[in-house]
Amino acid sequence: MVASATEGVKISAAGLPMVAPPGGEPEIYSDRWELLWSAGVGKGQRWDCAAPSPSLVDLLKSGKVDAKGKRVFVPGCGRGYDLPVFRSAGASQVVGLELAPSAVREAQAHLQELGLPEADAAAIEMLSGDFFRWSSPQGPFDLGFDYTFGCAMHPSMRADWASTWAKSIKPGGTLVTLVFPINPDADPNVGPPFPISPALFRTLLEPAGFEVVSEAPVPAELSHPPRVGKEVLMVWRRK
Ligand SMILES: C[S@@+](CC[C@H](N)C(=O)[O-])C[C@H]1O[C@@H](n2cnc3c(N)ncnc32)[C@H](O)[C@@H]1O
16 A cells, blocks of 8 residues: 555655665665655656656767667666667667566556567566666676666665676676766755766776766756756766
């Protein structure tokens, strides 16, 4: 029942589950995502933008990142709006991974509603699993995408987040991070979403084995309206 599913879970102003107390177990923190999803996250509610990310569409169209024939990984993909974007850009396989089983069901329903051609539907897999524990039987991916996933990590989980990304992408492969929310005035310990920045991602991803290929603020017309001015698109190469 909705009432009991959310009982005791504090919800932030952004509609997200509040963090565990300092020193709290990441598992307890992570469990809250299913509580939220099972209570209902409608299209366009909370973090859900009800549409693919315009800056990702633009990046792939520009050819600066080539998805053709690539295996693509999108952990914490929520309803999976960005998965078909990679397939449209020529990816051979797109895997969305969600910790919350209710999110997996929502994403599968969304993909079904799109009525994709059979070959495209078959190339997109929406799986249930924990980013920190799951690995593909086919090995690391060519390309990864992180949007509103890094900012969903409790600060105590960030080093593991970076090293898990390093394990998930093959040497020479690419990681695209759409860094949001950039809000230097916000308390860094309050979230999710926790305020993040390109500088923070450099301190995490460079020691884990990535180098920056490009970094650019997202132009207003390529952000979801409430996120204008708070996003930077970074492309990384796995060394
Ligand atoms: C803020 S939401 C963003 C969802 C999606 N990226 C979007 O923009 O709509 C973060 C998502 O990450 C998922 N998540 C959190 N921890 C995870 C983990 N360890 N493995 C996989 N997914 C996780 C949550 O269930 C949640 O759907």
